Amino acid sequence: MEELQDAIEDAQYVNAMTDEGPKPSKEWPYPDKQTLTDWKASKPSDFFDLEKLCEQSMPLYMLSRYVKEETSNSAEMLFVEDCCRYRRLYGNVARGAQCTAMVEAFGGSTEVQNIDMLESNLERKIHGSYTDADLEKMTADTVGKGTGPLALGGALWDEAVGGHNSKNYDDLLWDKLDAIVFAQLKTKVAAGFKGSLMHEKMCQFLYLQEAAVEEDDFALFRVLGRGGFGMVNGCKKCTSGKLYAMKVMNKKRVKLKRSEQLTLNERVALAAVDSPFVVSLKYAFVSEVDVFLILDLMTGGDLSFHLAQKQKFSKEEAQYYAARIMLGCQALHDEGYVYRDLKPENILMGDDGKVRITDLGLACKITKTLHGAAGTRGYWAPEMLRRDKKGKKMPYGHCVDWWSFGCMLAEFISGVCPFRSEAALKYGQDKGKTEKEKAIDLATLEMDPEWDPESFDEDAADICSKLLIKDEKKRLGWNGAKELMDHPWFKEIDWEMIISDRQVPPYIPPKDVNAASQSDIGQFSEDKAFKNCKLEEKDQQVYKDWNWTNPRSFQTEVIEFLMYEKALGRPLTPPRAANGGCCQIS
Template structure:
């Protein structure tokens, strides 16, 4: 019977994740809060934002969020037939994210499209307008606002530079601000054309190039449309979504699917958010089990690390919330399985796979180091594949802040760095820093190349036993401290051997990576890697996992027995104080979730309505 239930739930799960490309399938409707409830929420937001000297619900405040810009843009394009000015604002804010030659090229493109003189249509006499474009990304926000320009000065700038009747350019800009931008862009363009072979532009454009023109355009949009926008359906929906962002998240907001794995304190399941239809992974940790194992701080460490890091190479935290008995983390759903699973299936990874996985893992580690965290638990099991094969680090429970007194072994034996095991002449453990992660990275890379971690092999075990170590654990630790593993046979080429040797340097001060991941990236092993494509998350994975469960069966994963110790352990109100600040909604992730939903509505041309919940005979999602 268990096998039949497993098969039913597996088939339902595979069917659900295979349909992700067809768009979100919500289970319950978004519900507009009542007038009184909305008024109370608005007052709370005003007070919260005022404490940070921000004016809630102003145009600047609204457009500084991706969701606010998205819906204001949709209002202008759909209801006001005015796309040119807001498309310019969108183009400028995309441009601000670019660097180097791309930045210069795009600046010229923006100026030519929106600021250069345009020939009027020969038949109508009207200016030729650029084609309307839609926002297709989930993280585009207007960050410059009005640059803190006093309102009187801003209005004067508008008077001097903006004339709706002007035919100078499609933005109706005609004045010194437009002239200044054009002169700067043309000077840079001329300078670069003198040496077309230059890799780096001779003249870097200033980051504030479009700021004043953008401020003028935004002020013109405010005068023309802001009052109308605040009476629109788009604004009403914006208020509803923002209210949801502040609303307390509860377990019933999610429809639970298949169990994907288990940790020391609870299960990890796939789930679907009822309102948006978005799939996530739900990590559940039981408060009482955490107390029994004295591991509350580990859970807090993980929540802190996940909320602090924002990287495409680390699994993202979307929500954290709690119930009476459990704490929850809502994370990216990585349906492709972990690299340990695929390594066992394949034996070892091909060179292109090694380069891709190692590159992304390296950048994930560096993202943690950049915020003064050390991971301490790198192993193939903690590297998860997304549906398309992109790999991300997961399980940040052992990640911790780097301090001068950080010490003690953490993670998995055989991946530990030697400095985690060393003791001084008085027998005390010695402190360590971020370089422990680069030793673990060396172990993992060697495992990708050869199929085996060099310190978890028969040779490593025998090395320790021959030195008089009595247990398997002590033998592996001794090999970590003293053994130079064989890295020259099998799939290791000269560059791979050299890189792994330098990563597995017993001396943390001379270990490759001690000065950051850039010195690893520069190693000849990675000579064929296009780092720009990797860093921008644009490099296509070399392997796409099958649309399958890619995890152990649910009966193998098992459940947790509530034994005598569990029942006898009290959980007092003061124990809950540990989780006082646990609840959190990631604003960037929430905006992305809603915008994905709205983009699908735009594509289909219709509102998305909930699918009736499935019958309880099989599963909890459709």
């Protein structure tokens, strides 16, 4: 009977992944008119200024819909959107192509070479009057102050790109023209937009963005894995039909292991890091007995699962996965975090074949006194194990992640982690360490791995050796991920494509349950200690600031819902279930 239930849940999960379009099972809880009026009145005076609104993706989408559907100003809106798109792109090739397309579309010729010529052509293409005074005023008021639609993600890759593109247009050109066109657009449409149904719907969703979600807002699918304090399930947001992963951590189990601070660290770190190479936190909320994290649903399984299937990865696969993981680590380091638990089990694959770092439970801020082993033995860096002359544990920093990265990279290439191998165990035992754990630790501190030429070419052996240097100050990565990017082993990698998240993955997982069976995942036993554990008010207060909604993720979810609704040509409403609940999975 248990196997039948597993099969049913697997089928529901696979069906949900392969459905075309969202299938909501619950109405959006829109506020009533008075509640929305009061909410609007509570906002700062400039909250609804068009420049402020258009710094957010969903209001910009709503404005675009209004302009294109209700006015004759589509050309201005298209130009503003193209400027936003240009600023989000990474690299000379991508920006150059977008720049060329914009010149052709709005300038009338690819031979336009300066702002005056392009501005003149824009004036003919887009009905408006742009004077030198407009240019001077709008540049002073808007450009470089983080306002206006062009500010959306504009600074993300500026330093790397260097403000250059293949057509030799300065980025400031698009800043200036966008400022002018947006000013004209605002003059023509702001009043109408404010009084439109689209504006009212935008306000409703902005109100909902601030409202806390709860357990009943999600419908569960099958169990995907088990963490230290609870299960990870596939789930669906009932109002939008969007699929996510739900990580549940039981407050009693957290309390019994005295891991409240680790749990809070994970929640804070996930909210702080915004990277396509790290699993993103969408929502966080609590119940009386559990805390919840709603995360990206990565349906392709973890890299440990795929390594077990393939024994080792091809060079193309190893390079692609390593490049993304490396950038994920750097994203954490840039925010002042060290990850401390890098291993194949913690790298998840999406249904598109792209991988991300997950499980930030051991991630923490880097401090001068950070010390102690954390993570998984065999991936620990030597500095986690070292002690000074007085026997005290020594501090460490971000370079422990590059050591773990080196262990994992060697595992990708050969199928074996160097310090979880028979060679490492034998090394420690030959040195007198009879216990397996202590033998591995000694190997970590002293052994230099050998690189089998059947698996490791010269560049592969070199990069792994340099990542596994015992002295962290001499280790590859001490000065950041750029040191790794410049290594010859990565010479075939197109970093522009990787960083911009446009590289096609070398492997696409099947549309299936790429995870262990539910019986293998198992369940938590409720032993005597668990049953006797009582949650007091002070235990609940630990999580008083837990609730959180990722604004960008919520707005993306809303945009996807509205776009699908528009394509259908009708409102997307949930089926009327006999029980009236949200837990019916369709």
